[in-house]
Amino acid sequence: MQHFLLSAAARTLSIKAVFKMGEDAAYQAFCELRWPETDGEAVCPKCGCCETYNITSRRRFKCVGCHAQFSVTSGTIFASRKLSFTDLLAAIVIFVNGAKGVSALQVSRDLDVQYKTAFVLSHKLREAMALEDAGQKLGGVVEVDGAYFGGYVKPANVKTDRRDRRFKMHQSGKRQSLVVIRERGGDMLTFVGKSEGEGVAHVARVVEAGSVVHADEASHWDALHGRYETFRINHSEAYSLDGACTNQAESFFSRLRRAEVGTHHHIAGPYLYAYAGEMAWREDNRRVANGDQAAMVVRSAMVSPVSRKWAGYWQRAD
Structure with a gap:
């Protein structure tokens, strides 16, 4: 019997597919995972208002109710990100594809970013993963x-x-x-x-x-x-x-x-x-397709608050 990881069912998303989809499609994917209840339509993270203006030149939104400006990553673990949405999604695919994990050095080389960027991003993804188990009980x-x-x-x-x-x-x-x-x-x-x-x-x-x-x-x-x-x-x-x-x-x-x-x-x-x-x-999640794994990580990151440990990690004196 063929091992699941060797089957086609385990490969539903690749790095090639991520870069082929382009920035607009990657951005839309983040919007849909951030606001699934409204099919990707922005919801103000401050007041919860569903009426917003779309500032297309900067990929930002402005709330009709409280007039606050925000982006799809505002208030999430990816807040203040500098990577493009394509690179961010590619980093997540690289991260979930490693059966024994992926080193920050490899992520740094694959995406051509600083080691510091890859290190902090990897730990932010780990933090988002951990929030899935918060308050969980085991039995049986x-x-x-x-x-x-x-x-x-x-x-x-x-x-x-x-x-x-x-x-x-x-x-x-x-x-x-x-x-x-x-x-x-x-x-x-x-x-x-x-x-x-x-x-x-x-x-x-x-x-x-x-x-x-x-x-x-x-x-x-x-x-x-x-x-x-x-x-x-x-x-x-x-x-x-x-x-x-x-x-x-x-x-x-x-x-x-x-x-x-x-x-x-x-x-x-x-x-x-x-x-x-x-x-x-x-x-x-070893028997979950890598595309579904990537979606799970993005979804967890989109509902995770700004990281208290990793936000500004390299700027702290300690």
Whole structure:
């Protein structure tokens, strides 16, 4: 049986098609995704008035009610953008096409923009993706697992000077725990903390009571037994045994590890949550055509407010 990613159904939008459609068509696509209720007709983001003037020379609108001027990206995560709509849509297609993610350097080269532009744009897209899962709850059969990322300590050159880096005293202090909570046949959520045990409280917040939880033998997951029907698997004995396994949670870590090693080469600690959210989104939508994936990202970006973290990122003193 042919893998979905190799089928024609997975390829419904290409970079060639984006540049072939032209700026006007790309602009209209953003308008339709920003205001789907009015078929792309502008709605004032300040007062909600549907009557507007179209300032065609600058691709802006003027509200009849409050007289405010705005554009299709005003008040969204793409506010104050400088890229053309064609380049912006092409960047989104490039971004969703990477099964293991796409580095900012590659986006920079493909679109001929500065690395800074590609880096911030990529993180804005990750932020928009994450908003899809805001306030989400998981239920049914759920798998829980954790893994550690970051905090690499380079071994000393001379063998006698090397230390066992498994001990906390010989670590850098930058290592972080990433806990994934994956609903079988559904979506997944991620949590970043200093230790895997911190994820227990997060599981209690996002997993509905009455769910069935699968976890490994780590002692901190013992607390789940009082709240859920819990199955445990000892990975030193088997990956799946007596109906218990966390293989789907492990598959997420496999995707994230491949992205870290093969695409990004390094994921800085403060951004681990963003890359984890991106990989969770990719895993959840792995059998969705790339054209639909691009539309989902644009739609999420169009309803996302101006980013407090990434707006003016390079202009801040810190």
